[in-house]
Amino acid sequence: MTPTPTPAAQENWLRLDNQICFSLHAASRAFNSVYRVILKDLGLTYPQYLVMLVLWEHGDLPVKKLGEHLRLDSGTLSPLLKRLEGAGFVRRERSTVDERSVEVRLTEEGAALRERAVEVPRRITVATGFDIDGIRELRTRLDELTTALDAAALSDTPGCS
Template identity: 55%
Template sequence: MTSEPNPSIPRLDAPRLNRQVCFAMYSASRAATAAYRPMLDDLGLTYPQYLVMLVLWEEQPRSVRELGEELGLDSGTLSPLLKRLEALGLVERRRSVEDERRVEVFLTDAGAALSAEAGRLPQQLADAAGLSPAELDQLRDTLGRLTAALHSSR
């Protein structure tokens, strides 16, 4: 005679939520986004808008296609973001003179000036996390390797 397992007693062989890398990454991502929210509110940006601006602060102009590839966003997601950034007066979209099918995104003077204010955000996040710059660099590098490995394994 076999007895039915008691549902109130945890199974020792069951996967544990707190042992899952996926949940740790999910939780960390949500916490980081929440930590950024008040800082970005001061800049008048949402987190996805901030990511677009980061790419443009590195190099501009960038085509809409290049932005999508860099950020891993499709045009259905990216186009409304760019439209809102344009309405805020931070970017300008223009058709390429070499290829009219290509839309290039440029920073406005206001968008370029915002980079100076945004420059303090990484340190503010490090302070909020209680991690040293070296620890954050190591974490970023580890997550980058993880992302690359998971993309290449598909």
């Protein structure tokens, strides 16, 4: 059994600089700033880039499946897709198999954009200051964290056993 922390220790728990969530939030904002500069030449925002990555990897997908890959709901995804469609990178079409489903397809221009995006990961790697092994290790730990948090969110009382 874990001993009860002292009041002084509990007080430190509430310091902003002791919050892992804030460290992740700050890192995410810093990433977004770097991506904003790098993606400017491609005409993409970071969330749009993520959509394009999934489509380049998997090809045509229903909106629902695309949202699952990105962990985004349709209310967040729809405006992204509308902007990507307006830019000429994707097309949204009703499925011929299930008219309730909307398929997202790359246009010729969207597929061609992949060649220009090849340098993005290298530039991001340089910006992190990490070597490839450091990035792989961090990804592994973040994936483990995501899995643990997903499991905690599904339990009746997250963080308690």
